[in-house]
Amino acid sequence: MVPLWMYLVVSAAVFCIGVYGVLARRNAVAILMSVELMLNAVNINLLAFWRYVAPQNMAGQAFAAFVFVVAAAEAAVGLAIVIAVYRNRRSVIVEDVNLLRG
Amino acid sequence: MDLSAFFSNPNNLAWLIPIGPLLAFATITLITNKAKMVPGTSSEYTDHNHPAYPGIDVPMVANWSRAASVIVGLVGIGAAWLISLIVIGQATGLHELGHDILASSITWMDTGAGGFSLGTMVDPLTAAMLFMVPLACTMIFIYAVGYMAKDPRQARFFSMIALFAGAMLTLVVADNLLLLFVGWEVMGLCSYLLIGFWFEKESAYKAAVKAFITTRIADVIMLLGIAYLYAATGTLSFREIVYNTEVLEGLAAMPAIILPGLSAASLIAIFLIIGTVGKSAQFPLHVWLPDAMEGPTPVSAMIHAAAMVSAGIYMLIRMYPLLQAGGDAHHGVFTPPLLFMAIVGSITAIFAATIAVAQNDVKKVLAYSTISQLGFMVAALGIGAYVAAAFHLLTHAFFKALLFMASGAVIHGMEHGEHHVHAHGHGHDDEHDEVHVHTPALTAHAESAHHEGEHGDAHDTHNAHGAHDAGHDDAHHFDPQDMMNMGGLRRTMPVTFITFLIGGLSLSGLPFITAGFFSKDEILADAWYGITHGYGPHALVFILLALAAFLTAFYTMRQLGLTFWGEARSEAAKHANLGKGLVSFTMTLPLIVLAFFAVVAGYIGVHPDLPIFGAIFSPNGNPFHHFIGPTLAEEPGSIPFDWMPVLTSIAVGLGGLACGYLLYWRKPLVAGQRDPLIGILGEQMHTTLKNKYYIDAIYAAVFVRPALWFSKNVAYEFIDKGIIDGFLHLLARVFTWLGDFIKTLNMWLIDGVGDGIPELIARFGFWLRGIQSGRVQQYMLIITFVLLVLILIFALSTGVMQAAP
Amino acid sequence: MLELNVSTLVFFIFAVLSIGGALGVVISRNLIHGALFLIVSLFGGAGLFVLLAAPFMAAVQVLVYIGAIAILIIFAVMLTRSMTNIREIFNRQWWISAVAAVILLAVLVVGVVLPIWGPNGTQSEMVLSETTATVQDLGVALVDGNQYVLPFEVASLLLTAAMVGAIVIARDNE
Structure with missing residues (x-):
């Protein structure tokens, strides 16, 4: 079997790429896709730890399941917002949505 | 304090004497002096002492105020007179007045070393003054009722003369030099107020300032004397200084702090004498007195006869033992103050008399006459004639007050005559005795009533001739006081004439039947006594005073002749009259009373050895001498009788009267005629005298x-x-x-x-707001970095990651 | 240490898919390409789940993530179409973000993962247990009153709320 740390490195890599995407992309939909990447990386992390540390305890899988749920809900709502914003402002560039500018 | 018990003690009665007039002053000033407003050009207000104020209303005394103030004033002075008589009665009732006195005193300021007190003292000198001063003042008050009856500020006048009388009485009853000085200074103030009473006239207010400043110079030096006396003795009480031979000897022995050649007593005395030089108008500070004639005549009478100038002499008589300390004039030992007085007095006497002969203003003659007579008194004190000086002071007060008031009546009459002339036009004397047709309302009146009634109406018709008057005044200003404009007044003003004559003859010293003769004679007798003993100052005094007496008689006769004898030299003089009614009554009554005293007052001081008169009036010695003598601790001795001074007095008196008669009575002057004196003296000399030696x-x-x-x-x-x-x-x-x-x-x-x-x-x-860009990704970036830091901290602190090599 | 056998090889393939797909998502200009790369990455993730003996998770990943969410994203891209190709894909802070991401990766790997679970780490001896839980166990755990029924119910509420919310937000206002 592959050692645990390799799974962790993969998950960390995907997570950090997701972070980069969230911080650096202009398009809102692209940002949402990066967020999905981050959540996916979290899942990989969780399940890796479940398998290697306590495979009898269902906590790991259950947690991962809930992460799925949350990701789904968040994606739905997020995209709904993007569409609503697009309808109002004709733009999905998040930099343009700066009404809270101080 | 129980007032009735307090005042039933005769010692304390004297306090009440000045209270009357002072209360009258306060009452009139604060309560009864109220004005009504009249137009500034109305005839009630305007006359030659009050200029017109066109376009505005001016205040003048309300009629009720006039009456109220007059009454309050008369009540005040009358009360003083009454109480004075009571006090005199009490004092003479004492067994040995002089040695015993009525005295009362309270502490005024306690200065730790002695202190100052207020007090009254009644000794023989005080009693004599209390007889003369309130009487004269009461007469003057009564006179002022009539004299100032038309003046728009009569109430103010009465308040001021009440203050003046109060101050004089304070001075008379004072028992110490400080209280005397208080009265002295208040009188100085009143003289300023009263001389400048008609303050709208420039000559009046200038004269007031002159009087005040001239006397002030003398007063300052007198105050120095008083201060030095207090410093040397610790007291200012008369009784403790002049009645006390030890104190006097001590002062005489003490050398003065400046001018060490003098003793302390002499220095103090000289300073006090300088005070009198100012107050009693001796040379060289006499200049204020003639100018003081600017005041109303009652003021002149009061200031120059009854009160102010007498105060100076009174003070010197009071302080005489101090002036004499260290010497004895009767025995020829003269102290510097005595010499000073003798010289100043006799020079003043002759100096003023020479000026008087060249004066044409009726009041100026009297002013210089006053200066001259005061010189007599000062000179008398200088040679030690204590009693004679006091005697002359009293008689002079009577006849001089009389003369001033009589001259005031003359001036009043002349002014009425002037109005009469203006009211009826000029060149009118032919129709003078007929009923006038100009103003129908007056046709039915008889002449004297016409004058009286006209007295009130003339002012109105007078103003109807306003333009006419202006022209007349510009051409030549008629002076009602100029004797050259008078003449013949004996016919139209008989009472005035008689009283003036009596006063004038008393002043001249008409032998035996006037008071002035006896008092002047006594001074000359004292001087002669000194000559017989070979004392130099006595000789000086005798000669100069005799000459002055001669001139006195001469100028008095001149005055009488020019004023009353002969024929009127101007229209106004022809119509000069006092009228009838309250005004003339109040003006003539005092004249009569004072004339009485001007005659009989001398008989209390007759020398017992004088033939006939001595036997009648002085069987037990000279009454006045015996009365006044005990004022001093050492009674002055009487002078033995000598015929020389008596003959001299008679000679100079009659001689002067005769010369005056020759020049002015035998051929009285007519209008426009030059004064014959100019011819005798020479033009230059006469002008110098007329201009008062240009001083x-x-x-x-x-x-x-x-x-x-x-x-x-x-x-x-x-x-x-x-x-x-x-x-x-x-x-x-x-x-x-x-x-x-x-x-x-x-x-x-x-x-x-x-x-x-x-x-x-x-x-x-x-x-800082820039941080909030609104861009979410920026926020997240920051979060990421913070997260990084936290992870680093976690990793390092838990030792998971070693700090990298 | 690392045996070179089939499972290792499979692991590497799926790892590359995951990471490569992720990179592709972040870098692609065209958002449809990005969505497709996302699908690839998710697919790699599903493969890794299988290797980790969680086949149910893998199935859910494919069905839900790829089948629903990725498709949803493609719909969203379609609906916001006009903006996709025109401008810059990265914003002003891409440099710093790259630095942050790299540092984060470095810290995580070098600072956390390797020291603990790495070959020389403190817990490097991991004995891989043979017996694992099954899908039945997961099913029971999700409805068992003593286990995870509560989070399960809350999750369903969350989904309901998200559904309602999404509809409300995204619908056309008349």
Whole structure:
């Protein structure tokens, strides 16, 4: 079997790429896709730890399941917002949505 | 305090004497002097002492106020007179008045070493003064009722003469020099107020200032004397100084602190004498008295006869033992003060008499006459004639007051005559006795009633001739006081004539039947006594006073002749009359009373050895001498009788009267005729005398003008405007600059800081807002970094990651 | 240490898919390409789940993530179409973000993962247990009153709320 740390490195890599995407992309939909990447990386992390540390305890899988749920809900709502914003402002560039500018 | 018990003690009665007039003063000033407003050009107000004020209303005394003030004044002085008589009765009732006295005193200021007291003392001298002063003052008050009856400020006049009388009485009853000085100074103030009573006339207010300043110079020196006396003896009470031989000897032995050749007593005495030189108008401070004639006649009578000038002599008589300390005039030992008095007095007497012969103003003659007679009194004191000086003081008061008031009546009459002339036009004397047709309302009146009634109406018709009067006045101003305009007044003013004659003859010293003769004779007798013993000053006094007496008689006769005898020299004199009614009554009654005293007052001082009169009036010795004598601790001895002084008095008296008669009575002057005296003396001499030896001009050049120059150029321009104002302006500029500086500082610093800090904060806040860009990704970036830091911290602190090699 | 056998190889393939797909998502200009790359990455993730003996998770990943969410994203891209190709894909802070991401990766790997679970780490001896839980166990755990029924119910509420919310937000206002 592959050692645990390799799974962790993969998950960390995907997570950090997701972070980069969230911080650096202009398009809102692209940002949402990066967020999905981050959540996916979290899942990989969780399940890796479940398998290697306590495979009898269902906590790991259950947690991962809930992460799925949350990701789904968040994606739905997020995209709904993007569409609503697009309808109002004709733009999905998040930099343009700066009404809270101080 | 139980007042009735207090005042039933005779010692304390004397306090009440000055209270009456002083209360009257307060009452009139505060309560009864009320004015009504009249138009400034109305005839009620305007006359030659009050200018017109066209276009405005001026206040003049309300009719009820006039009556009330007069009554209050008369009540005040009457009360003083009454109480004086009671006090005199009490005093003479004492067994040995002089040795025993009525005295009462309270502490005024306690200065730790002695202190000052207020008190009254009644000794023989006081009693004699208390007989004369209230009587004369009461007569003058009554006279003023009529004399000032038309004056728009009569109430104010009465308040002031009440104060004046109160001050004089305070001075008379005072028991110490300080209280005497208080009365002295108040009288000085009143003389200023009263001489300048008609203050709208420039000559009047200038005369008032002159009087005040001249007497003030003397008063300052007198105050120095009083201060030195207090410093040397610790007391100012008469009883403790002049009645006390030890104190006097001590003062005589003490050398003076300046001018060490003199003793302390002499120095003090000389300073006090200088006070009298001012107050009693001796040479060289006599200049104020003739100018003081600017005041109303009752004032002249009061100031120059009854009160103020008498106060100076009274003070010297009072302090005589001090003046004599260390010497004895009767035995030829003269102290410097005595010599000083003898010289000053006799010079003044002759000096003033020479001026009087060349004066044409009826009151000026009397003014110089007063100066001359005061010189007599001072000279008398200088040679030690204590009783004679007191005697002359009393008789002089009577006949001089009489003469002034009579001259006032003459002037009043002349003014009425002038109005009469104006009311009926000029060149009118032919129709004088007929009923006038000009004003129908008056046709039915008889002449004397016409005058009286016209007295009130004339003013109105007088103003109807306003333009006419102006022209007349410009052409030549008629002086109702100029004797050259008078003449023949004996017919139209008989009572005035008789009383004036009596007073004048008393002044001249008509032998045996007038008071002035006896008092003057006594002075000459004292002087002669000294001559027989070979004392030099006595001789000087005798000769000069005899000459002065001759001139006195001469100018008095001149005055009488010019005024009353002969024919009227002007229209006004023809119609001069006092009228009938209350006015003339109040003016003539005092004249009669005083004339009585001018005749009989001398009989209390007759020398017992004088033939006939001595036996009648002085069987037990000279009554006045015996009465006044005990005032001194050592009674003055009586002078033995000698015929020389009596004959001299008779000679000079009759001689002077005769000369005057020859020049002015035998052939009385007619209108426009030159004074024959000019021919006798020579034009130059007469002019010099008429101009009073140019002394006023000399004083003006030497003292007055430099003082005014100094006052204007140094005190005003240099010190006041230059230094003081300059300093203040400098201060103002400094402070203004300081204020501007602080304002700028304020703006910069405080506003700068106060505004700068908020601005700084605002700018900082504005900059800080930039953090909130509204861009979510920026926020997340920051979160990421923070997260990084936290992970690092976690990793390092738990030792998971070793700090990298 | 690392045996070179089939499971290792499979692991590497799926790892590359995950990471490569992720990179592709972040870098692609065209958002449809990005969505497709996302699908690839998710697919790699599903593969890794299988290797980790969680086949149910893998199935859910494919069905839900790829089948629903990725498709949803493609719909969203379609609906916001006009903006996709025109401008810059990265914003002003891409440099710093790259630095942050790299540092984060470095810290995580070098600072956390390797020291603990790495070959020389403190817990490097991991004995891989043979017996694992099954899908039945997961099913029971999700409805068992003593286990995870509460989070399960809350999750369903969350989904309901999200559904309602999404509809409300995204619908056309008349």
